[in-house]
Amino acid sequence: MAKTILITGASAGLGAEMARQFADLGHDLALCARRTDRLEELKAEITGKDPDRRVEVRALDVNDDAQVFEVFEAFHADFGRIDRIVVNAGLGKGAPLGTGRYDANRETAMTNFVAALAQSEAAMQIFRAQGSGHFVMISSMSAMRGLPKGLATYAATKAGVAHLAEGIRAEVHGTDIAVTVLYPGYIASEMNSRSSGASPMLASTEKGVRAMVSAIEKEKASACVPALPWAPLSVVMKHAPLPLFKRMV
16 A cells, blocks of 8 residues: 655665655655755656655755654645654764764764754654654664764664664554564665775665565564575674674674
């Protein structure tokens, strides 16, 4: 059944590809991000391919709390209801703690956790009012265990948002509100495009997002995506002795 799906951070990378693949499945889209030129290009691409698809776009800086609530409510008014909200916007900055880059770590913490909290509040206001909905939190495989160096803060925020979503799930269990937490592995995106070297575990954006969209469509409670190699690796990450784990990362 066709749904109306709101995606944050939809101007590039995983968010933009999710929009394309959800549109291909017949869903209508509410897309928001800071770069409205990118959103307009994506809208034109999607509607050019399928004129029957409805796509609405709005500018959103997720670090502006008031704007988060305004934009979510405006989309809700546009469509009359929002069936699914994907909290996807994020940032990958970071530096080893104690090396003078608190600014980068704070920016990541505010964008990835505090802004995600605002998006979660705004989403749940809509779903509580409707009495139904599907809340999707995009976490990361880095949430499985604390990571060193420049990933320390990033990993902590991704663990935090996963627990936030799990808390929501525990509260709404037995209602018509579903909650999904996704743990993407290494998927090609704008966020990691400047990484040096190629990893044999790097999935293409299209393949990686296909796994994400499949898990979302099935309303899975949680999923490591793509399942291979990340589902078995999640066990290794959680339980490997520290000397081995340090060599892995």
